[in-house]
Amino acid sequence: MIVVYTDGASKGNPGISGAGIYMKAGGESFDYTIPLETMSNHEAEFHAVIKALEICKEKFAGEILSFRSDSKTVVDIIENGSTKNVLFQPLITKINLLTKFFPYFFIKWIPEKQNAHADRLAKKSNPAAKLIHLRQS
Template sequence: MPQIYFDAATKGNPGESSCSSVIIIENERHYFTKNIGVMDNHRAEWEALIFSIQNAIDLNVKNALIYTDSKLVGDSIEKDFVKNEMFKCYFNEFKQLERAFDLIFVKWIPRSQNKEANQLAQQALRKKLKSKK
């Protein structure tokens, strides 16, 4: 089953943010990064989830294990509920996008198991901040 790892990086809170995803399909890795503007780190994690799912759909992924080191995102998906009004639009977008899949699981993992996506997001953020100087 394809695996999707995603993460976000934010300089400040709120601050300039980037996100990344690593999509592994049959041992082939697909890398994606995006600068997502100024936002807080929680919003950036939601943006990273949506970005990653959209990339998976573009790659015609129908079944996926999605891994996140964001407790907020992982818990919200697991409980099928978002308390904070600010994140409901992301949760609703996730619910719409998940319809493109036959099977999809979102699982929280420790940051130490999400190093590749984290490094990609940090690298994209550093590049963006450097270009602003």
């Protein structure tokens, strides 16, 4: 099972944004910081999940995924599978498509203090940079 912590951050709302992803797989851990465009904090949270799913599709296709997020909005919408919010509709559609590459996908809400590592990664994002793989241990 791959355990994935995601977080999105915006400097301003909307503002320059970033995604932080922390993964644990087979005794190894992976950190990612991903610059995003100007968007709301909620949109950044969704994009963090999307980017994490894309990474998992590339590195861990066919594995069981257990995601964690401190965004109740994101977790509730993903668990529901749809939303009436027109801004979030294309994002949940993309998430629903990406999760089909895995036999099981779970997402769980966690308190912010349990997501501090992904939060630091999200805030570290440089909007001029490309996807940066920071650490593998």
